[in-house]
Amino acid sequence: MPRTLCRSTLGLALASLCTPYSHATNFTDPLDGQFDMGEYLAENAYGFLPIPVIITEPAVGYGFGVVGMFLHETEAQKEQRRKVALQSVDGGAQLIPPAVTVAGGAMTENGTWFALLGHRRVWKEDSIRYLGGIGFGSAIMQFYPFSSAALKDKGVELETEGFGGIQKLQFRLPETSLFVGVQQFYADSEVTLNSGLGNGNSYSLGKTKSSGLGFNLEYDAKNSLFYPTRGWDFNAEYLWFREGFGSDNNYETFLASSRVYLPIATNWTLAFAAEYNALTTNESRLPPLAYPDVDLRGIAANRYQGNHTSSYQSQLMWQFTPRWSVSLFGGAGGNSGIGDANEGASSMFDDMHWAYGTGFRYLIARRYGIHGGIDIAFSEEDSAFYFNVGTGL
Template sequence: MGEYLAENAYGFLPVPVIITEPALGGGGGIFGLFLHETDAEKEARRKLALESLDGGARLIPPAITVAGGAATENGTWFAALGHRRTWNKDHIRYLGGIGYGDVVMDIYDDFGGRLPASQALGFETQTEGYGVIQKLQFRVQDTPLLLGFSQFWTRTEVSASNQVVDKIFQRVLGKSTTSSGVGFVAEYDTRDNFFFPTDGYQVTAEYMFFRDGIGSDYDYDTFALDGQVFFPLSKQLILAFAGDYQSMRSDDQSLPPLVKPYVKLRGISAYRYQDDYVSAVQTQLMWRIDPRWTLSGFIGTGSAASESHDLYEHSETAYGTGFRYLIARRYGLHTGIDIAFSDEESAFYFNMGSGF
């Protein structure tokens, strides 16, 4: 597969999308993964791949284009086009995407902390619209540090299956809503592979401003800090840790339901635990049985609260196991399945990459 992707100028990897996210229900679709390289880049990757199993995978990642769509049983569907590219020996990075979709999702309300997060009342919402995301980063000299700018824009229509809630949405949010923001991003990245790292770490911080002056219907700020670290314990064992912290600050109490951050862990439904402050930490142990197959076990805990100092007063835990198969050795591209459990549910996920 790696040779085909490298040698065929129009070659691409068809990636079947099998959706098992509990918040959306079962579903699927397909995306095309295109890897773009010059003849010189292909030859360099081919030579290194002949010298070692992961030699080609340690080079600068090629330009990537992804396009496709998917749908689920609860009525959710989406289509998207994305592109990632680097210039000047990875001293400039660009990431951009555009998409359109109709997302049906349960949103939970704890009524300002009056109810425990596990007993929050849920109601079904439907968010339909399109959006654009862009990120441009510049490397500081020859260090692992990259600084840059980010941009996010969406225009959506929000409704609810509950007639009372739907009337509130229409009165408060109007027929359609626009979120438009710009921000700053800093990233420190020493990982040995973009697709499936086994050594090094990455830390990313991003602060975004959403204001009326740049086309947003609402004024709010978001901050996200996340990181991953990989420790090779031996040739077969890799210990990994990941964590993230998200916050949102606004004087506006009437925001679209998908704006607030939520706990992101395998085994917990997306947007199940959502508030102004969110944090999650997890660890994963990977066992490389042979150059193609890797088994893993993971556990994580997350918390959502209306104030940062209340984080982890109540928390949710999820755990599970999975595997990865090296499908394109030249690029270090892995695919596989994770099975995860929490107190409320269980789920399995089809993943491309390390899984975090």
């Protein structure tokens, strides 16, 4: 995002903490006497949790930004959560999550920038869920479009600039943890090839509109939205991108993912996550960001793209105090080549790529069960650290 927008976003976060309303807010939890932002989020009319976005993503370099997390509750909901939170350490976190709005942006040293606005809300005792978001920015990243062994490590620098958004509406099947729904995706972008010859030249590869409609299926039996330690979920999405929906290209995408959280001892949780992505098309050229990639902490974004990708992770979490926890994680992922439709999904396993790391979390808002912290991750080619809210899976 532009530097002026980055500064204004940071200023908003700092100014919010200094509003006249904040002088009466208690940042000490009455149950354990520790630093906590739960009352600030609930009682301050302008309160939000400022989340620092310190970027060390190998694909775009170092960067910084701020995202604000706003929680929306009625006065009755606030009072109910406050009372339950005073009765047990994790009491408030077991209630239905409030509506959440996030807004902010960031920029990095290589010129990448973005700004975003997102909202999640539930109705009728969590029987209807809505998720929506919009964003705009410019991403400058290395892409590796070649499938041959001689060229597969040869990257090209592309800049993708534009805007886009996503919407998802889900309905719970009565008396179950199963949701079915519809969703929409739209992006309008221009791709530019940077020559890399040191002469400052760049070459436009054209503008593209990607517009898709589809359906989703989700099973959600986790014990928390923000930091689950028990239960599991499953998510499947299928999208059709067609000219009739406003898309310049015709293709389909499929996503299937699942996370499992298993308590193995007091204050110990073993978690597993798996994800599979597929893209099918009869066209030879699609926008670079349309292709899925291997998504693991420690591996650069879009480093391993293909028509088929998958990743597998495990994570061991230890809550050694009610506030603090540490984790160890590791995983592997694979990809087929871009455009290698004849290889099929099985080619994902021909050349797997690994990553591992460690992290910590602090319970920053106990009555909501919000944990924040840092992960440090390594892979065979890169290393990075990430500021995360949640488990990181």
